[in-house]
Amino acid sequence: MTGLPDSRLFPWRAGNRCELLVDGECFFPRLLAAIAAARQQVALELYLVEPGSCWAALEAALCQAARRGVRVRCLFDGFGSLALGALPAQRLSEAGVELQRYNPLRWRAGWRNLHRDHRKLLVVDRQCAFIGGSGATDAFWHPPSATSPWHEVMVQVQGPLAADCQQLFERCWSACQAGALPWRQSQRQRAGSLPPRPLLGLGMARLAFADARQQRDIVQSLLGQLARARQRIWLATPYFLPSRKVRRALRQAARRGVEVRLLLTGRLTDHPPVRYAGQRYYPQLLRAGVRIFEYQPRFLHLKQVLVDDWVSVGSCNFDHWNLYWNLEANLESLDPGLAQAVADCFVEDFRHSLEIDQASWRARPLLVRLRQRLWGWLDRLLVNLLDRRR
Numbered sequence: 001m002t003g004l005p006d007s008r009l010f011p012w013r014a015g016n017r018c019e020l021l022v023d024g025e026c027f028f029p030r031l032l033a034a035i036a037a038a039r040q041q042v043a044l045e046l047y048l049v050e051p052g053s054c055w056a057a058l059e060a061a062l063c064q065a066a067r068r069g070v071r072v073r074c075l076f077d078g079f080g081s082l083a084l085g086a087l088p089a090q091r092l093s094e095a096g097v098e099l100q101r102y103n104p105l106r107w108r109a110g111w112r113n114l115h116r117d118h119r120k121l122l123v124v125d126r127q128c129a130f131i132g133g134s135g136a137t138d139a140f141w142h143p144p145s146a147t148s149p150w151h152e153v154m155v156q157v158q159g160p161l162a163a164d165c166q167q168l169f170e171r172c173w174s175a176c177q178a179g180a181l182p183w184r185q186s187q188r189q190r191a192g193s194l195p196p197r198p199l200l201g202l203g204m205a206r207l208a209f210a211d212a213r214q215q216r217d218i219v220q221s222l223l224g225q226l227a228r229a230r231q232r233i234w235l236a237t238p239y240f241l242p243s244r245k246v247r248r249a250l251r252q253a254a255r256r257g258v259e260v261r262l263l264l265t266g267r268l269t270d271h272p273p274v275r276y277a278g279q280r281y282y283p284q285l286l287r288a289g290v291r292i293f294e295y296q297p298r299f300l301h302l303k304q305v306l307v308d309d310w311v312s313v314g315s316c317n318f319d320h321w322n323l324y325w326n327l328e329a330n331l332e333s334l335d336p337g338l339a340q341a342v343a344d345c346f347v348e349d350f351r352h353s354l355e356i357d358q359a360s361w362r363a364r365p366l367l368v369r370l371r372q373r374l375w376g377w378l379d380r381l382l383v384n385l386l387d388r389r390r
Contacts (some may be wrong), residue, residue, distance in 0.1 A: 009208075009217055010168075011195045016159030016203040018071040018333055020313070024134065024141025024148035028054065030156055034124045035061040038333075041071040043169045045121040047080040047315070048135025051088065053143050055136050059088060062311040063095035072097045075173055078104035080135070097319075100176045102327075118326035119209075120315050129162040130154050131207075131331045133303050133315050136168055140301075149372050150301045153345065155331050155338070157205065164207040167328065168329060194221055200309055200334045210316060210328035216317045218330050219323055223249055225307040229258045234306040234346045236263035238299070239271065240278035241319035241379060247281060252286035263349055265301075266294035273375040276368075280376035286358050293353035303330075306346060308337045320383055 021027035035042055035058075042065055049055060053150070066072040074092065076084070078101040092099050102117035122130040132154030134140045139150045157165070194217070198204055208218045226233060226249035233253055240262070242250075254260040270277050282292060304313040314330030316322055333339070 009193065009195060010161075010164045010206055012198045012204060012206045013160040013164070014198075014201055014204050016157055016205045017336070018203065018261055018331070018335050018338045019156045020338060020345065021132075021154045021156055022345055023152060024054070024150075025143075025146060026153040027134065027156070028057070028141040028143075031122055031130055031154075032057060034128050034130070034156075035065050038065050038070045038072075039124050041073070041123075043073050043075075043121070043123040043166060043173075045075045045117065045119050045169055045172065046135055047077045047116065047118045047120065048103050048137055049076050049081040050083040050135075050137040051085065052138035054138050054141045054321070055084070055088070056379055057143065058136050059091065061158070062097050063092065066092075066096035069341045073169075075102060075169065075171060075176065077102045079113070079116055080118075098122045098207045100173065102172065102176055112192050116326050118188065118315050118322060119168075119329040120171075120328055121169060123162055123166045123169060126163050126166050127158060129157045129165040130165045131157065131165065133301060133327060137301075142231045147298075149298060150297065150331075151298045151349075153302045153304060153313060155333075157331065159203060159205075161205050161207055161217075161331070165203055165329075168207060172327065175285040194224065197224075197310075198334065200336060202335060204336070205338075206332045208312070208314075208330045210323060210326065213219065216299075216323060216326055217244070217347045218312070218314075219243070219318060221332060222246065222305065222312065222318060225305075225310050225312075226250065226253055229253050229307045231308050232259045232261075232306065234263065234343075235318075236300065236302055236304050236346070236349070237317045237319070238265045238269065238301045238303070239274045239317045239319050239321075240264050240281070241274065241317075241321060242281070243318075243320050243323065246318055247285070250290055251285060254285075254289035260289070261291045261293060261346075261350070263293050263300065263346065263353065264296060265299060266354060267297050268299045270299060273371075273378075274373045277375040277379035279372050281380075282356060282361055283358075286356070286361060292356040294356060295349055295353045297352050300349070304342055304345070306339065306342050309336060310334060312338050312340050313342065
């Protein structure tokens with residue numbers, strides 16, 4: 001073990017302009033404007049793509065860009081884009097848009113069908129990039145509605161980091177084009193191989209990623225930040241199934257006096273069994289001093305972390321399923337402005353959340369207890385199966 005940074009990982013880069021965009025009605029017009037202004041190329045990588053008002057606006061922008069001579073490439077997950085159908089794909093092709101599907105479902109593929117591309121990236125002319133957790137469906141943006149059904153964030157980045165986003169896209173595009181297995185393209189990450197953390201600085205940011213079982217850049221970075229936290233750890237995720245190491249790090253931080261808050265989804269969720277399964281971790285966390293908030297107005301789909309002044313925003317839920325099967329991409333930042341924007345977003349969301357304390361936890365109905373036990377047991381069974389396959 002050398003302790004040297006892995007050459008495949010992206011370094012910290014200064015000189016970026018990072019802006020947090022909250023909810024689809026804010027970031028989708030920005031996405032469309034960036035595509036409309038493209039001069040050379042557009043690279044779009046998404047997991048969830050479905051027909052509707054949101055997709056119609058995005059498709060029109062992509063086709064218009066291709067028709068005026070911009071190279072437009074779309075890399076959509078083979079499962080998450082199943083609902084898109086053949087007709088939209090034909091329209092993209094006729095306009096000159098290049099489209100590839102990541103790991104299309106195959107009957108004989110077995111467990112390989114579970115490998116998915118969960119990244120959400122848009123790169124325009126290698127100068128502007130969007131990173132976050134949004135798909136192209138009406139759940140994220142349903143014009144002309146003023147409020148999106150799902151609560152989500154994206155970060156718009158202008159600067160050197162956009163070229164790193166382009167490089168990450170190219171790796172997966174080339175592997176899919178060659179018929180390779182993108183989740184087998186990297187070597188296992190060595191302990192201590194992350195780029196050294198710089199000082200806080202305007203525009204300081206880094207692209208972190210995960211290549212399923214092979215590369216765990218995102219979670220290794222998170223664990224390191226949790227261990228050195230001194231003031232606060234605020235973590236938001238819609239699917240709270242964290243690894244044992246992440247849970248332990250959260251408890252240890254709370255016990256040493258760090259303010260640890262979790263912002264999780266409430267009853268409005270697209271996967272109730274996942275919510276019930278994750279709630280089995282509440283008692284230990286509450287006893288350690290972790291505060292737990294369940295967001296009430298809408299489905300909370302955003303994934304972001306604020307550890308002191310370090311920020312991570314992107315597609316990764318930090319759960320064992322994502323880390324085992326999915327390709328992920330997060331933006332990490334030490335930019336004070338972005339940290340403040342993320343903190344403001346958290347504060348607003350905490351205001352609209354129900355805090356779960358030990359008294360309310362003990363008072364939960366019997367039916368809820370039974371569901372938590374059932375889905376928690378099934379999740380433990382799944383984790384054991386995954387551990388045997390490692």
